[in-house]
């Protein structure tokens with residue numbers, strides 16, 4: 636479904652990504668693991684069309700190249716990003732935030748069904764549909780952000796550190812929902828610091844270091860890999 640080859644991104648002279656290759660199948664859950672500054676957010680932003688890839692980079696989704704497309708057109712192709720820090724509108728209600736996610740042309744006619752699906756995945760959002768989002772907990776705001784992205788009817792949903800700053804119980808709840816998102820036919824590309832939990836729901840993972848992919852494998856394999864355990868599952872987990 637997603638195929639990336641020889642992918643590179645520069646910020647001025649700084650090479651944030653070099654020679655990145657990765658592939659994802661339909662409705663797969665893939666996690667990207669790497670230290671701060673490794674280039675994880677840059678990769679998601681470049682796939683989403685928010686930062687440009689360097690010439691010669693190859694990025695295709697369902698057989699169509701996304702190189703050079705602006706962010707709103709990438710969204711129309713079925714690729715949605717929930718950025719780090721969520722990007723919800725704090726002064727608007729849950730319902731208003733969700734309906735803003737439905738502006739994509741691909742999603743307008745299915746808005747009612749998509750809203751039903753979001754409320755099924757996150758019953759809490761149905762209960763709180765009139766609540767102003769700025770008054771909700773971090774975890775609930777993350778649910779709004781994911782719900783809003785799902786309103787664009789994506790086939791690939793990218794999440795940048797969804798567990799950041801959330802209470803552990805809400806992190807568990809959030810990750811508990813993601814397999815159901817996948818079962819509804821949506822692939823997930825997740826950047827996470829919570830390595831153990833993200834590998835527990837993922838099919839595969841990639842390791843990224845200083846802008847390059849340095850490892851990949853089945854999630855179960857990575858979770859048991861001594862190098863991964865030492866790098867990511869040591870002191871912090």
Ligand SMILES: Nc1ncnc2c1ncn2[C@@H]1O[C@H](COP(=O)(O)OP(=O)(O)O)[C@@H](O)[C@H]1O
Pocket residue numbers: 646649651669670671672673674675676677678
């Ligand atoms: N807008 C930007 N301008 C310049 N450098 C940036 C910008 N965004 C990120 N970088 C740099 O690119 C590298 C990768 O950043 P990022 O993708 O945010 O890493 P990660 O998400 O893995 O922590 C870092 O060295 C960071 O300082």
Ligand SMILES: [Mg+2]
Pocket residue numbers: 675676677719795
């Ligand atoms: Mg980041």
